[in-house]
Amino acid sequence: MLEKYFDVIVNVSLFYGIERAGIANMLNCLKPRVGIYKKGDYIVTSGQTYENVGVVLKGTATVSKESTSGNRIVMTLLKERDIFGEIVAFSSMTTWPATVQAQEACEILFLPRSKIVGDCDKMCSWHRIFIQNFLRVISERAIVLNKKVEYLTIKSIRGKICSFLLEHYNKSGSKEIELALNRNELADFLNVSRPSMSREMSKMREEGVIDFHLSTFRIIDLQALKTMSEL
Known part of the structure; x- marks a missing residue:
């Protein structure tokens, strides 16, 4: 069953x-399973028993949490080859701390937690490399x-928007930015x-700072965007 996904799997970090x-x-050895979900389906829900690490084989999904006041905060958008649940794989947590929902039709590879963190009976040569990769992924996710958290500490809405666009500009070097989030998801991500x-x-x-559709x-006035990001 996994053969058709192999070209995606081999490129997962x-x-x-x-x-x-x-x-x-x-x-x-790991004996993973594949779950298939329609747009809007919940892949995992906050509080559900934590048993697997997920890898997106196809589609996109959002990871979100609810604040104490009931507001939904989007933590990240998952795309093909992205991983979720890795941060708590080695912890003592027994339930999912966030909700993962399909933004479009999704196919997800689930790797059993017990097989990842447990001792390998067969002493597989790949296990050490796999764990090293796992720790690198966790470190990058922590960053x-x-x-x-930085976005959450910015007080003004304008400062949040400018910081978000500026981060994408710094990554790509292009003033033309195509976001993977729609407006509702962007508002949730910025917590506004x-x-x-x-x-x-x-x-x-x-004011001639940006344009959008x-x-x-499109960033029109980069210097103004940098100045406003500090508001």
Whole structure:
């Protein structure tokens, strides 16, 4: 069943440095399963028993949490080859700390937690490399979450928007930015209301700082964007 996904699986960061034959043997050892979901389906829900690490084989999904006041906060958007649940794999947590929901039709590979963190009976040569990759992925995710905390500490909506766009500009070097998030998801990610965010974006367009259409943004005044990101 996994053969049709193999070209995706071999390019997942957890499997870097492992030969294709080794990955095939590893999958036989781990005995993963594949889940298929429609748009809007919940892949896992907060509080559900934690048993697997997920890998997106096809489609996109959001990872979100609810605040104590009931507001939904989008933590990240998952795309093909992205991983979720890795941060708590080695912890003592027994339930999922967040909700993962299909943004479009999704196919997910689930790797059993017990097979990942437990001792390998067969002393497979790939296990050490796999664990090293796992720890690297966890470290990189911690950096992303630290960035998310930075957004939450920015007081003004304009500052959040500018910081978000500036981060994408710094990554790509392009003033043309195509976001994977729609407006509702972007508002959730920045932890602001959609109407307030839209009003602020419209003001920024009137002031000649940015232009946008749907999920495509263009930075017009980069210096102004940098200055406003510190508000």
